Amino acid sequence: MGASLAAALRAADFVSDIVGIDENPQSLAVALARGWIDRGAPRFSRGDGDIVVLATPVGAIPGLLASLKPLISDTTILTDMGSVKQPIGYAAKALGLRRFIPGHPIAGAECSGPAAARASLFEKRVVVLTPLDGHDPEALFTVRALWEAVGARVLLAEAGLHDRMVAYTSHLPHLLAFACADFLGDQAAEGDLYPFMGTGLRDFLRIAGSDPVMWRDICAANAAILGPLLSGYGEHLAAYGRALAAGDFDELHAHFVKARGFRETLSREASRGES
């Protein structure tokens, strides 16, 4: 995501100078070769930027904010791309970072690393910003302008609402897909599953190809919301199981009709968002 943003900011000519910070020199070499960054460095040095974007897995962000604080000036604007906003907000508040504007691009790519990066990743996508109480309005203005420059639609939300909504739309589906691939992997020994696999399964399991470290961090950061959600879903599934066992297929049919209706509303809203 960091490389995609560098590419997009370069294409939009939003900033004159882009510094890539990464412990992996190969990632920096790719970004340099493609002209997305002007120079790379293994770690942040004093004066490395007017705007600093943190693009690490969500678990690293509170620690990074603490280590960046002594290295930045009073005018440096900070933002991030973490998928869970409440713990990051708490950390920033404790550090008194008024010019940190928490952000989350809902870009949905299961690939990570600079090889998968592309400048168009954020076009027409929603970026949610969850500014803290007492944030600097100029910092919010700049971060909003940055995302709009790469074609994103900026939405302001309260961090707690954000974390509940993405638990529904992203974290729960990821856990379900991981658990399905995990479960099928156990069963695959029973026979050769592959010839029986349609395109439906491939789409359904696409998100199970997401980065395990990133998702471990997301689960840790949003565990309080995600735990009850997983139980609630489990109860839904148990009701399906009871209907199957009782032979009550009309009940299943009623569930499917409701599910299809929601999915259709969702597709309609999604295509409206893109038009």
Next chain:
Amino acid sequence: MGASLAAALRAADFVSDIVGIDENPQSLAVALARGWIDRGAPRFSRGDGDIVVLATPVGAIPGLLASLKPLISDTTILTDMGSVKQPIGYAAKALGLRRFIPGHPIAGAECSGPAAARASLFEKRVVVLTPLDGHDPEALFTVRALWEAVGARVLLAEAGLHDRMVAYTSHLPHLLAFACADFLGDQAAEGDLYPFMGTGLRDFLRIAGSDPVMWRDICAANAAILGPLLSGYGEHLAAYGRALAAGDFDELHAHFVKARGFRETLSREASRGES
């Protein structure tokens, strides 16, 4: 699927005369207008075909076979496109239909009806045939030739194995997607989910747009296999829930690594099948 097969057989010039049988005159009108069928009829009449393909939801097939039996000649070849093969096999065996070759195209389209039909639907897709003990070899030869003519790869399998494998690769994922859309629909009242929805969710829920009647029938036909599978998946998910509650994020990470590994094997096998 019936309309797609008619279109594909017409494009392949496999048969001279195609009769569409449908209770819905609009479906027949679409197929006629596109040149996929030579004529349409609301129900099957004596002499309507040398090869009869049943393309109804799986629950209707045993009854259809019984009602077709007095209307077909000794040389008529029968096949079907139902997604569960054991109950259909039992019905055909009880009726003594030696020239019925059960089939299942793993084509994976969540749309149904002639408007969504296309001649290329079966190209490079697997079609599983589950011939009964004592089937007519000439009938098997013809049904195999029919599917190969429209570009499919034919696989022979025992009906019980087929039903277990598709429960894993198709029926379970469909139930999980239906239950997720169903569950999200309940929660949507809490807030506006749509802006928080990425492309990941859309792919994940694509199969929840499938026809509810077709899936009620599939669940009814494969309930004996699907019930225990749903419980097994539920136990996997409960283990994720316990790890979340206990804060054991390393255990979750290990599950995600395993899940991603299976998903990668599956993508590799899928692309090999297509090349």
